[in-house]
Amino acid sequence: MPAGEAEAYWRGAAEAVAAGDILLWAILDDDGPVGTIQLHPVGKPNGAHRAEVAKLMVHPRARGRGLAKQLMAVAEQAARDLGRRLLVLDTVEGGVADGLYRRLGWTEAGRIPDFALKSGGGSEATVVFWKAI
Numbered sequence: 001m002p003a004g005e006a007e008a009y010w011r012g013a014a015e016a017v018a019a020g021d022i023l024l025w026a027i028l029d030d031d032g033p034v035g036t037i038q039l040h041p042v043g044k045p046n047g048a049h050r051a052e053v054a055k056l057m058v059h060p061r062a063r064g065r066g067l068a069k070q071l072m073a074v075a076e077q078a079a080r081d082l083g084r085r086l087l088v089l090d091t092v093e094g095g096v097a098d099g100l101y102r103r104l105g106w107t108e109a110g111r112i113p114d115f116a117l118k119s120g121g122g123s124e125a126t127v128v129f130w131k132a133i
């Protein structure tokens, strides 16, 4: 992803946090952010019990230390505190996160082929998961 595109994304995310539309957590070490996760509570009346978990990412230098699990636990607790009892997320098929979510109690709802375009060309499938909390 071009740096400008990434920066625009994160500025938009910061505005959404400031507006109270999403919650975002980051883990920092001495060199900067090493992990992040977002919770997007659904704003529609029929989704007042539901939230989406998004953008779970851990920097390569900090992987394998349980940070992803910690971030997910924080997001889940925040969802409970907000009275949300159903979580959804999607992730690229076959990635590390796919297996991680299954071990953390998420259930696969289904697979959508050709979902996301890759920067180098082609596309990849996504897997949609849900979890009752």
Ligand SMILES: CC(C)(COP(=O)(O)OP(=O)(O)OC[C@H]1O[C@@H](n2cnc3c(N)ncnc32)[C@H](O)[C@@H]1OP(=O)(O)O)[C@@H](O)C(=O)NCCC(=O)NCCS
Pocket (backbone or CB within 6 Å): 055, 056, 057, 058, 059, 062, 063, 064, 065, 066, 067, 068, 069, 070, 090, 091, 092, 095, 096, 097, 100, 103
């Ligand atoms: C997926 C990701 C968030 C995992 O972060 P992490 O902090 O390394 O994960 P944790 O240390 O909490 O490990 C969680 C589990 O995943 C396993 N795991 C982590 N990296 C792994 C790897 N490269 N291969 C296989 N298993 C791996 C751990 O062994 C652990 O397994 P366990 O549940 O049996 O204990 C990180 O690899 C990442 O940011 N990947 C790129 C972005 C991405 O795919 N995000 C998800 C988008 S929805």
